Amino acid sequence: MLNSRRFQAVFRSVYSEVTSTFARSMSSHIDASKLVIHHTTSPKQKTPYEQLLFGATFTDHMLEIDWDEKTGWANPVIKPYGNLSLSPAASCFHYGIECFEGMKAYKDKNGKMLMFRPDCNMERLNNSMKRLCLPGIDSAQLIECIKQLLKLDESWVPEKDGYSMYIRPTAIGLAKSLGVARSTSCKLYVILSPVGPYYKSGFKPIRLLANTKDVRAWPGGVGNSKLGGNYGPTILPATNANAQGCEQVLWLFGEDHQITEVGAMNIFFVLKKADGGKELVTAPLTRGDILPGVTRRSILELARNWEKKDPSLSVSERWLTMREVAAAGKDGRLLEAFGAGTAVVIAPVKGIMYDGVEIKVPTGDEIGPVAKKMWTAVTDIQYGRVPHPTWAIPV
Numbered sequence: 001m002l003n004s005r006r007f008q009a010v011f012r013s014v015y016s017e018v019t020s021t022f023a024r025s026m027s028s029h030i031d032a033s034k035l036v037i038h039h040t041t042s043p044k045q046k047t048p049y050e051q052l053l054f055g056a057t058f059t060d061h062m063l064e065i066d067w068d069e070k071t072g073w074a075n076p077v078i079k080p081y082g083n084l085s086l087s088p089a090a091s092c093f094h095y096g097i098e099c100f101e102g103m104k105a106y107k108d109k110n111g112k113m114l115m116f117r118p119d120c121n122m123e124r125l126n127n128s129m130k131r132l133c134l135p136g137i138d139s140a141q142l143i144e145c146i147k148q149l150l151k152l153d154e155s156w157v158p159e160k161d162g163y164s165m166y167i168r169p170t171a172i173g174l175a176k177s178l179g180v181a182r183s184t185s186c187k188l189y190v191i192l193s194p195v196g197p198y199y200k201s202g203f204k205p206i207r208l209l210a211n212t213k214d215v216r217a218w219p220g221g222v223g224n225s226k227l228g229g230n231y232g233p234t235i236l237p238a239t240n241a242n243a244q245g246c247e248q249v250l251w252l253f254g255e256d257h258q259i260t261e262v263g264a265m266n267i268f269f270v271l272k273k274a275d276g277g278k279e280l281v282t283a284p285l286t287r288g289d290i291l292p293g294v295t296r297r298s299i300l301e302l303a304r305n306w307e308k309k310d311p312s313l314s315v316s317e318r319w320l321t322m323r324e325v326a327a328a329g330k331d332g333r334l335l336e337a338f339g340a341g342t343a344v345v346i347a348p349v350k351g352i353m354y355d356g357v358e359i360k361v362p363t364g365d366e367i368g369p370v371a372k373k374m375w376t377a378v379t380d381i382q383y384g385r386v387p388h389p390t391w392a393i394p395v
């Protein structure tokens with residue numbers, strides 16, 4: 001038994017240890033300088049490159065940063081990759097308080113790691129978190145923590161053209177309450193998944209099913225945020241499209257069937273203009289129903305730069321309707337169509353099933369010249385073949 005004086009001394013020392021730990025570890029923003037690393041003691045066997053399936057293999061470590069309304073952000077921790085233990089009442093399980101990002105790191109020909117436009121993904125994560133009433137993040141600090149994770153698991157980052165490390169930052173609400181309310185605590189974590197080339201042997205253009213029944217997103221909704229809740233309901237329409245011989249769903253909106261996105265990608269069309277030039281068209285971000293893709297933004301920025309030198313390819317962010325695409329298909333003005341996203345970069349489209357009839361894209365089983373030029377420009381920057389001061393960031 002401790003006597004009272006000894007008990008007070010022990011209590012004081014434990015109390016001061018606990019309070020100083022809190023003072024050290026809690027902050028109003030993520031502080032990368034406080035990152036703590038716990039190394040794995042049992043590194044996993046690496047999957048051979050040729051057996052990598054998208055999002056199925058995970059590296060040895062993960063990053064975790066907890067936040068609580070009262071105490072702020074805890075110190076970032078890198079620890080062995082493993083299961084989370086959460087309350088079954090946690091708000092992420094009940095009310096979809098979850099959002100995520102998808103970004104990549106690449107190795108250049110000298111084996112140096114590069115991240116592609118991570119600032120854009122952090123900006124989008126910030127917006128998604130704020131839409132869910134989760135705290136904002138300090139982008140530079142989170143990027144620094146992710147760099148440390150990549151450095152620790154560097155041997156997992158494939159060193160081969162077409163291969164990359166997919167990075168999945170995720171934020172989940174942890175409040176242990178069934179009340180539909182703002183989550184007073186959350187966990188931000190980042191896992192890494194080495195991935196192979198989407199196209200193992202040449203491009204494989206896809207066929208789309210223009211869906212006139214299901215709606216992915218709508219004005220005033222949350223289609224412009226990367227919330228898990230936007231994706232679950234797309235799986236049934238995607239399964240139905242697959243059953244009809246189409247690889248992806250073309251998402252439409254409104255009575256006039258405006259074209260919004262394709263699967264989990266932004267969509268681009270190349271149309272022939274009356275003056276003989278070409279128009280690169282994608283849906284605008286003005287209504288809040290389009291996810292502001294980093295690939296989309298990169299394509300638009302590259303194309304607008306090209307347009308300055310050669311105005312024969314003009315760039316438009318405008319609504320295209322299925323009627324306009326069908327008419328362009330009939331009179332030979334539809335030249336190319338392609339999806340754009342981090343996982344695939346560019347997915348050429350060969351046809352669109354609309355009301356039981358296929359609108360054929362003339363590029364067929366090939367990739368069109370605009371899509372090919374764009375693919376080359378983007379991947380050259382991602383793999384450091386063409387240096388870019390702000391898009392390809394050394395890890």
Ligand SMILES: Cc1ncc(COP(=O)(O)O)c(C=O)c1O
Binds near residue numbers: 102265
């Ligand atoms: C609905 C949707 N649209 C577009 C994209 C493409 O965005 P990004 O180019 O940032 O990968 C994604 C992928 O994240 C998506 O899920």
